[in-house]
Amino acid sequence: MAFDSLSEKLQNVFKNLRSKGRLTEDDVKTALKEVKMALLEADVNFRVVKKFIKDVQERAIGQDVMNGLNPGQMVIKIVNEEMVNLMGSETTELSFRPGRELTVIMMAGLQGAGKTTTTAKIAGKLKAKGKKTLLAACDVYRPAAIEQLQINGEKQGVEVFSMGDKNRPSDIAKAAAEHARKNDCNVLIIDTAGRLHVDEEMMEELAEIKEAVDVFQTILVVDAMTGQDAVNVASTFNEKIGIDGVVLTKLDGDTRGGAALSIRAVTGKPILYAGMGEKLSDLEQFYPDRMAGRILGMGDVLTMIEKAQENLDEEKAKELEQKMLKNEFDFDMYLESMSQMKKLGGLSSLMGMMPGMGAKMPEIDTDEAEKSMKRIEAVIHSMTPQERSNPNLLNPGRKNRIAKGAGVDISEVNRLVKQFEQTKKMMKQIPGMGKKKGRRGGFGGMFKGFPM
Amino acid sequence: MSEEGKKKGFFSRLVEGLTKTRDNIVSGIDSVFRGFSKLDDEFYEELEEILIMGDLGVTATEAILDKLKEKVKENHIKEPAECKQLLIDSIREQMQVEQTAYRFEEEKSVVLVIGVNGVGKTTTVGKLAGKLKDQGKKVIIAGADTFRAAAGNQLKEWANRSGVDMIGGAEGADPGAVVYDAAAAAKARNADVLLVDTAGRLHNKKNLMNELGKINRILEKEYPDVYRETLVVLDATTGQNALAQAREFSDVAKISGIVLTKMDGTAKGGIAVAVQSELHVPVKYIGVGETIDDLQKFDADEFVNALFDVQKEGEENHADAG
Numbered sequence: 001m002a003f004d005s006l007s008e009k010l011q012n013v014f015k016n017l018r019s020k021g022r023l024t025e026d027d028v029k030t031a032l033k034e035v036k037m038a039l040l041e042a043d044v045n046f047r048v049v050k051k052f053i054k055d056v057q058e059r060a061i062g063q064d065v066m067n068g069l070n071p072g073q074m075v076i077k078i079v080n081e082e083m084v085n086l087m088g089s090e091t092t093e094l095s096f097r098p099g100r101e102l103t104v105i106m107m108a109g110l111q112g113a114g115k116t117t118t119t120a121k122i123a124g125k126l127k128a129k130g131k132k133t134l135l136a137a138c139d140v141y142r143p144a145a146i147e148q149l150q151i152n153g154e155k156q157g158v159e160v161f162s163m164g165d166k167n168r169p170s171d172i173a174k175a176a177a178e179h180a181r182k183n184d185c186n187v188l189i190i191d192t193a194g195r196l197h198v199d200e201e202m203m204e205e206l207a208e209i210k211e212a213v214d215v216f217q218t219i220l221v222v223d224a225m226t227g228q229d230a231v232n233v234a235s236t237f238n239e240k241i242g243i244d245g246v247v248l249t250k251l252d253g254d255t256r257g258g259a260a261l262s263i264r265a266v267t268g269k270p271i272l273y274a275g276m277g278e279k280l281s282d283l284e285q286f287y288p289d290r291m292a293g294r295i296l297g298m299g300d301v302l303t304m305i306e307k308a309q310e311n312l313d314e315e316k317a318k319e320l321e322q323k324m325l326k327n328e329f330d331f332d333m334y335l336e337s338m339s340q341m342k343k344l345g346g347l348s349s350l351m352g353m354m355p356g357m358g359a360k361m362p363e364i365d366t367d368e369a370e371k372s373m374k375r376i377e378a379v380i381h382s383m384t385p386q387e388r389s390n391p392n393l394l395n396p397g398r399k400n401r402i403a404k405g406a407g408v409d410i411s412e413v414n415r416l417v418k419q420f421e422q423t424k425k426m427m428k429q430i431p432g433m434g435k436k437k438g439r440r441g442g443f444g445g446m447f448k449g450f451p452m
Numbered sequence: 453m454s455e456e457g458k459k460k461g462f463f464s465r466l467v468e469g470l471t472k473t474r475d476n477i478v479s480g481i482d483s484v485f486r487g488f489s490k491l492d493d494e495f496y497e498e499l500e501e502i503l504i505m506g507d508l509g510v511t512a513t514e515a516i517l518d519k520l521k522e523k524v525k526e527n528h529i530k531e532p533a534e535c536k537q538l539l540i541d542s543i544r545e546q547m548q549v550e551q552t553a554y555r556f557e558e559e560k561s562v563v564l565v566i567g568v569n570g571v572g573k574t575t576t577v578g579k580l581a582g583k584l585k586d587q588g589k590k591v592i593i594a595g596a597d598t599f600r601a602a603a604g605n606q607l608k609e610w611a612n613r614s615g616v617d618m619i620g621g622a623e624g625a626d627p628g629a630v631v632y633d634a635a636a637a638a639k640a641r642n643a644d645v646l647l648v649d650t651a652g653r654l655h656n657k658k659n660l661m662n663e664l665g666k667i668n669r670i671l672e673k674e675y676p677d678v679y680r681e682t683l684v685v686l687d688a689t690t691g692q693n694a695l696a697q698a699r700e701f702s703d704v705a706k707i708s709g710i711v712l713t714k715m716d717g718t719a720k721g722g723i724a725v726a727v728q729s730e731l732h733v734p735v736k737y738i739g740v741g742e743t744i745d746d747l748q749k750f751d752a753d754e755f756v757n758a759l760f761d762v763q764k765e766g767e768e769n770h771a772d773a774g
Contacts, residue, residue, distance in 0.1 A: 037510055043691030046505045111714065112570025112687060141742070143609030144602040151601035151623070196717045223570060227507040227691025229719035250569060253654040255693040278569070278599070 031075035042256035045231040087288035092270035109221035111194030114249035119191040120152035121283035134185045136176035139193035140165035170212040177213040197236035230259035249275035331388040378406040506722030547752035549734045556681035562646040567685035569652030572713035577649040578610025579747035589644040594634030595620035596627040597651035635675040655700035668705040688721035713739035
């Protein structure tokens with residue numbers, strides 16, 4: 001792709017420019033030309049880009065270049081801030097009616113956007129929050145759509161209301177709402193058929209449902225890979241039926257997702273969730289400010305940091321660090337640091353979040369790396385507790401037994417032991433390990449110790 | 453869904469399906485060609501906007517405009533109208549489909565249908581089955597999407613509609629095994645065409661792409677002596693990511709054609725031009741609706757003519773035309 005790293009590209013553009021204290025019109029225009037291309041490559045709508053660039057240009061010309069930044073970086077800083085302004089800096093949650101009142105949520109979108117899957121995913125999230133949720137199968141057109149919802153509902157342990165495909169969707173919705181009230185449900189999510197925004201008849205159907213059951217939240221489901229047309233889709237759905245929020249699906253792909261910016265710009269509605277995979281648990285809170293970095297191709301460092309904070313078990317990390325300080329590094333710790341890393345979503349997930357790594361992923365065989373991590377785990381699991389805490393016990397006989405237990409060649413056991421020794425040595429040498437560095441320091445040390 | 457117009461001719465259906473597409477581009481193009489009396493930077497910038505708004509992407513747009521400018525210079529063209537004709541010609545040239553593109557319909561063949569999630573693979577397989585069956589072919593469908601809940605039943609419904617056999621597997625079954633069985637069945641029952649529907653997979657998921665590679669190899673090994681067609685299904689509303697999709701899928705199973713679905717919306721499907729110019733894989737079908745007849749053979753001449761219809765100039769703004 002042409003824009004692996006916008007920052008890199010800008011660095012080249014400004015190679016010959018030394019910081020001149022203030023951004024000139026030329027600086028800004030040159031930089032923004034690259035930004036414009038990057039945004040267009042990311043599928044941000046042309047008109048949105050044009051307006052955005054114009055706004056940034058006005059703000060940027062004449063600005064002081066901050067210490068330590070070159071003009072290109074300064075422009076990027078301003079671009080990023082403006083994008084965050086546009087996307088909104090805060091996450092937005094689905095809203096519900098107060099108390100025990102029934103909240104009706106209607107899903108809408110084009111064919112293939114992922115409504116049915118998203119419906120089931122949201123149901124799972126709400127269930128975890130303690131809401132009693134009912135799903136209504138109102139896609140009476142696509143073959144087996146009802147069944148798809150039923151199967152997914154069952155997997156999530158959420159009831160699915162269906163009346164087959166011979167009834168009007170608004171009637172099904174009405175009956176579902178009654179059923180929900182009777183059974184003390186807090187939330188009813190209505191799954192609807194995919195439809196084109198230019199299909200008057202089908203759009204009317206959504207309006208009918210909305211009228212029939214007093215929908216509280218209408219959620220537009222949009223494929224993150226959508227191109228220039230995202231603007232037409234979002235604004236038409238918004239004008240014709242009114243939307244309250246957006247779910248962006250298939251963000252686990254390698255699309256830059258410029259549609260997010262377009263949609264936000266033309267509807268002003270918040271993006272609530274991001275679909276991150278095919279598993280029913282793969283629905284994440286949407287962080288609009290971070291999307292800016294992704295659209296610009298600057299990675300998503302923040303997500304990585306947050307994941308690290310969320311998932312790392314603080315106590316274990318401390319314990320690990322203590323042991324490291326005392327140089328009691330053993331195979332148990334080796335295993336532990338590996339499992340901590342896994343909690344961060346595995347290698348591929350981590351690498352994908354690093355700036356500039358997203359596009360380069362295929363070259364680094366993370367699958368292989370993860371596989372070899374699994375084998376290492378198997379080897380360590382095949383050791384006795386004594387062997388794990390005292391690696392010196394490992395004689396050829398024991399190694400043979402371990403290799404058999406793990407189903408690997410003995411050479412692999414040898415390699416691991418060697419790697420382990422090296423890591424141990426390295427741990428000793430990491431400067432600052434002896435001083436109190438807080439847990440981020442220990443964390444960094446862990447990464448360095450990985451057999452890759 | 454509307455069932456009307458089932459017996460309409462090919463061209464009228466194509467035009468019908470493309471009406472909105474065309475109206476969008478044409479109204480844009482025409483306003484540009486009318487609003488300018490000379491070929492200056494502003495004129496080209498406006499052209500750039502229209503092409504990019506049509507999802508052709510920055511790279512393809514620049515290539516097209518560079519070529520256009522060159523020709524304009526060569527032929528000493530000064531009129532925007534002439535320039536328009538040049539633009540139409542160059543895009544048409546790029547989009548030409550060769551005569552041999554539909555060989556799989558004539559010969560004993562296996563058609564592997566692949567693509568990311570939600571582009572319309574199952575629907576495309578269903579429509580293709582109906583079309584081939586109507587031509588008197590013996591068709592077998594392999595339902596190798598064993599992942600998505602109820603995908604098998606969705607395909608079964610299409611198989612029933614067109615009255616063809618289907619070989620499927622339970623949810624969670626190995627898609628490779630389904631394909632293996634289907635190849636055996638196709639041989640045993642002497643089928644003319646074996647259509648293989650696969651699960652949607654994002655092209656950056658290595659495991660899933662490996663699975664696809666395996667399916668591909670099984671077909672090569674178990675059903676070697678038939679004509680191979682591999683169609684990648686792209687959603688016309690998709691932006692530049694469709695390029696990456698086509699690229700990655702082609703690496704795993706050499707694609708021989710593109711099906712461009714959802715052309716009945718307002719998306720301009722310009723990504724097809726970008727894919728064509730980068731990968732030289734022709735668009736063979738377009739999907740313009742949900743009934744069996746809404747899968748059309750792609751015709752570059754008609755496609756481009758319909759996109760830039762000069763005769764339509766007098767009667768603008770027929771949003772509901774057709």
